[in-house]
Amino acid sequence: MSHTTQINAKRLLERLETLAGRGALPGGGVSRMTLTPEDKSGRDLMRTWFEEAGLTVQVDAAGNMFGLTPGRESEPHVLTGSHLDTVATGGPYDGALGVVGGLEAVQSLRESGRDLPSPLGVAVFTNEEGVRFFPDMLGSLVFTGDLALDKALICLDADGIPLGRALADIGYDGSHTPGHVPVKAFMELHIEQGPILDAKGLSIGVVKGVQGIHWTEYTLSGATNHAGTTPMDMRRDALLGAAEAVVFARRLAGEIGNGQRATIGSLKVAPCLSNVVAEKVTLITDLRNADMGLLQQAQTMMEDEIAAICKRHGLESLAKELVLVDAVDFDPRIVGMVQEQADVLGLSSMPMISGAGHDAQIMAGKFPTGMIFVPSKDGVSHNVREHTEPDDLVAGTRVLAGVLAGLAGQ
Ligand code: HGY
Ligand code: MN
Ligand code: MN
16 A cells, blocks of 8 residues: 655755754855754754654653654654764755655654554654764664663763763753664665766665675874984884875775775874874774675775785884674665655656665664665765755655655554
8 A cells, every 4th residue: 555645845945954054164065063063053953843843852861862743652653864963064965854854754744634553753863974973873873772872972072072971062961761762663864975866867766775884993103203304214104104005995995896985084194294204193994885794805904904004114003993884684665665655656766775874774773674865966975065956855755754654554
């Protein structure tokens, strides 16, 4: 039985625009780094809209915020949602679409008066991006019990501020125990953040799963020395070692294949002075593959190369695992419902795997879960130029509303 639902497209697009103003960057783009005043501003706005929609707002001790069906808060909810935090060079839709679109779908279904046996809810998960506090998807990991709350609260940012203090500073150190919301199913609407749908001119990505992610921090230590007096063969140059690691990562992706991704996007150099040989470099490897065996192989090859680099250049290395999240397959029944909704609404679509990590990847480990993608213009994301056409934003939200109705009606 397929359900199609009208949504309030004007309200959806206006809310997305208003939210994009919270943490707006001069010249375009959005920066709402997790648990900053900008993140608080986005959360406060969302809380107001949850209340306007007649939902009961609850916040847990990890800062996850929920809009739940009043009077039925303790019943298993069909939940939708995503994150409001962004990377520092973010755009208006990564995470935001899943939260604002999720609210639009839930609010429209409630306004339609349709009798749905299961209650509907919307979730905002803390620190999905993982660029201020590790790991990423922290809020959903705590919600599912995959990360202990007390461990999460002591995660430190680069300035040594614990996550628990940052939560309290913005007033989102909630009282509910993480995992308190019973979940019947979870759906996340998200921009693709890659080039596939846009290049093919398709409207909907029917997401079958998400690739695995492995983040490791390596601190390479050599010896600081004078750039003018130190002969080249007497140096222990940590930045030279880091540079060789960056080049190796690119080669590694080609050797492993199967769509392997290998990125070193973060380098911290000390003392980082033009006339001083670098003493210490902290780099983070971001390796991804849909095949966990290949991902492990890539990780081992990276570790071996770091060891070889240290031997070559007389460096020491300290490794720290930051993130290891398994590849997941979404619930085939839900994947089928997404496909059916796209078809019923006459939208072009294709099945695909997500290259980016999402809270749905974590929720899938515990609850029947699915995702819906809409195109990213030119495949651009984690970039201030991130854009998705209004028609696609509306179409994705309509598909979401139909799937939520179906899940709540079963
Ligand atoms: O890194 C990711 O894939 C996500 O954007 N946190
Ligand atoms: Mn995201
Ligand atoms: Mn992101």
